[in-house]
Amino acid sequence: MAGIEEVAKLAGVSTATVSRALSGKAHVSAKAQDKVERAAAELGYVASSSAYGMATGKTRTIGVVVPFVDRWFFSAVLESAETKMRQHGYDLTLYNISGGEDQRKRIFDEFLLRKRVDAVFTCAIKFGDAELKNLNRTKKPILGIGGTVSGARTISIDDVAAAALATDHLLALGHKKIAMIGGHPASEMEFQQPNMRRRGYDQALERAGIEPNEAWYLPADFTIKGGYHAAKQLLGDPRGVPTAIFCASDEMGFGTIMAAKDLGLRVPEDVSVIGIDNHDMSEFFGLSTISQNVRELTEHAVDRLIKIIEGFKDGDPINIEENEEWPIELIVRATTARPASSRR
Amino acid sequence: MAGIEEVAKLAGVSTATVSRALSGKAHVSAKAQDKVERAAAELGYVASSSAYGMATGKTRTIGVVVPFVDRWFFSAVLESAETKMRQHGYDLTLYNISGGEDQRKRIFDEFLLRKRVDAVFTCAIKFGDAELKNLNRTKKPILGIGGTVSGARTISIDDVAAAALATDHLLALGHKKIAMIGGHPASEMEFQQPNMRRRGYDQALERAGIEPNEAWYLPADFTIKGGYHAAKQLLGDPRGVPTAIFCASDEMGFGTIMAAKDLGLRVPEDVSVIGIDNHDMSEFFGLSTISQNVRELTEHAVDRLIKIIEGFKDGDPINIEENEEWPIELIVRATTARPASSRR
DNA sequence: CTGAAAGCGCTTACAG
DNA sequence: CTGAAAGCGCTTACAG
Incomplete structure (x- = not known):
């Protein structure tokens, strides 16, 4: 005291x-x-941080906005962001949008504006025009990851390319019957990932001269359970079964592996599986995947945001639309192999 | 502006x-x-929140301290806490201890003290004496969940009773060969749960006249992978195999189920499995478990903490040692049944 | 290198 | 019910 x-x-x-x-x-x-x-x-x-804030106009706090916290991807982002911000001497205050429209409105209209934060870090959040305008009006720099957002800086992988790379991996192994478990078109991720990943899958197939089969795109919710159910439908269909499944998230990949096993199918002998994320458990499952190195991505993004805050000069535009593409990496493990038909 | x-x-x-x-x-x-x-x-x-803070001495922010954020239990706590705090008009600032001693020291010596928060909410954190003294000196009320902590208020289940209840369930089904996958004695959870849960298991066995078998207590790290590895050792031992496994967390339970399947064993016909937590995925796995209703527990705890902050009168002691016991619930699903030997 | 003083933007006794 | 003014605890031009 x-x-x-x-x-x-x-x-x-x-x-x-x-x-x-x-x-x-x-x-x-x-x-x-x-x-x-x-x-x-x-x-x-x-x-006292309040007195410091009064005198300097800085809070040394960054608001982090996420759609969920109890999903691996977001919790990994949160953990990395907190550590990195702490290193720079910043506090992280958490804004979780999962509580629905009301909570969201309150966050954007009230909390984020109350000069509580020096900047806003978002993960897979799409702003409304009014939200963005308010943030600009109060001079809050924004940096987003997990997809581009119009009117703000983002650091993001090319989701189309990531999906195409996963699909190409399966094609190169000789698969022709490739299904996809993706997201719902207008999903709660409130983001374009599901659509973009589907586009990458479609494009890769088309380039290989394969017509995407509508019945082989199954929407799910990015969870293990969702992947399990979708995979069961796919692999249990008596009218024809794919030899490989591309899942838009590793968690759905885990579910797919379990579904295959429960049906008595062997992975990868009977069915190959690949995901996206490089989840902490992917190595354990032996899951082939496309990694976006979330933790490094997050750390890099935090560094960038803090540089923006601290290097800000009067007259600079607060937010500009600009995406930095973050590299992806194919990690081949034990769940992808040539299809049985092409073996000898 | x-x-x-x-x-x-x-x-x-x-x-x-x-x-x-x-x-x-x-x-x-x-x-x-x-x-x-x-x-x-x-x-x-x-x-402006800084000006408000200056004038009133309140920040309307609560610091939440957790040892991890990328594990289900903690992320569920975080999500519930954020939502509840927001409802009360409070911000949540995140303090993650997982970065090691340095990060921890910085948080306790610098951030938490800087009049940034009105109170501290902890989850499975044990304070050092100096840490607690500082918090008291700066008049920060503390509320902890996930274990009792000396010198502060906590809301926590009786871990001994929870473990005993899980074990009793197995005993009542007729199991006599019951193994446990628990935590390491001095684990990173930095908390007494592992020890207390083991004690509950030991006590239940002893009450049933069964001598705990040292070889049947396997320490793991509360993850799926850890549970899988431990269960493989247990179930693959040619010298004798348990008919039931009590796991100190549901995630280890999931790992145990997978290990059993991979060994060609059926759950529950060949081996029963029970966990603790009622993880979001437990229903999917059909896992029997002891629920502590983390989300409700967290919400209740946040309500309680805010009541303390807002009802505080000069002269009141800031922190008193006091545990409110939170009820547990046995949830029987599909992974526990009578042992094969007692069936007809 | 150092100090006196203004100022940051609110809230809240104190008068009226 | 309302306003003038003090005060919260810092930082930082401004002088020296």
Whole structure:
């Protein structure tokens, strides 16, 4: 509870000197520096962030907006973001949109605007025009990952290319009957990933001269359970079964592997499976996948955002539309192989 | 960027009246109320939280400290806590301890103290004496879940009883050869759960006149992978195999189910499995479990903490040691049944 | 290098 | 019910 005044008194200097010594922003004589540090330590002084915020207009807090927190992808983002922000001396405040329209509105109209945050970091969030305008009006830089967003900076993989790469991997192994378990067109991810990943799959097939089979695109919800159910339908169909399944997320890939096993099918002998994400458990499942290195992506994005905040000069545009493409990587493990028909 | 001054000007009243009208803390004439509301809406005014914090000493932010965020239990806590806090008009700032000693020290010595938060909500965190003292000195109320903590309020299940209940369920079905997959004694959970759950298991067996078999307690790390590996060792041992396995977490239960299947064993015909948590995927796996209703527990705990903050009177002790026991519930699903030997 | 003082934008006793 | 003014605890031009 000790304030700067008490530290100044104990150190025998003015509050200005205390502030300067502790912030390191201006030179202070070695002697004064020492006295201040001793006094601060003795009193256990830590500057009040509200007062700091008043005086500087900075909160040293970044708002992170996510659609879910209890799904692996988002929790990995959250964990990496927190660690990186902490390193830079920033706090992370969490805004979770999953509570529906009301919660979302409250967050955008009230919380995010209340000068609580210096910037906004979003993951798989698409802004409404009004939301973006408000954020711009209050001079909040935005950086998004997990898809591009109009009017803001983003760092994102090329989802079309990622899906095409996964599909091409299966094609190159000799598969011709390739199904896809993807997302619902207008899904709660509120984002274009499902559509883009489907497009990549379609394009890859078409390039290989294969007509995409409508019945072999199954929408699910990106969870293990969703993948399991979809895969059961696909693999249990007596009228014809694919030899490979591309899943738009690794979690759906896990579900697909389990479904295959439960049907008595062997992976990859009877059916190949590939996902997208490189989930923490993918190695355990031996799942082939397309990695976007979420953790590094997040760390890179946080660094970038903080650079923007701290390098901001009056007159600079707050937000510009600009996507930095983040590289993807094919990781081949044990769930993809040549189809049985082409073996000898 | 509009300040209270501009609103006052536009509404033709003083800033005091604006503040009162918007906060609703004092009566304001209907006319003034209306003028203020209009003006605020027109200007898109939202009070600065730093200024609010300066004036009131409140931040309306709660610090949430967790050891992990990318594990289901903690992410469920985080999601529920955020939603509940938001409802009360509080922000959640995230403090993740997983980055090791340095990150932890920085959080406790610097961030949590910087008058950034009104209170601290912890999940499965054990404080050091110095940490607790600092928090008390800066008058931060603490509420913990996921285990009791000395010197602070907690809401927590009885872990010994939960483990005993799971074990008793297996015993009641007729199992005598019951193994346990638990935690490492001094685990990264930095908490007593592993030990307490083992104690509950031991006690239940002893009450049933069964001597716990040292070789049948396997430590793992609470993950699916960890559970899988442990279960493989248990179920593959040629010298003798348990008929039931109690896992200290549902995730280890999932791993155990997969291990059994991969060994060609049927669950529950050849081996029964029960966990603790009622994970979101437990229903999908058909896993019998002990539920602690994490989400409701978290919401209840947040309500409680906010009541403490807002009802605080000078002279009240900041933190008192007091545990509220949270009820548990046995949920029997498809992975537990009588042992084969006792069937006919 | 250092200090006195203004100022950041609110809230809230205190008067009226 | 309302307003003038003090005060919250810092930072930072401005002088010296």
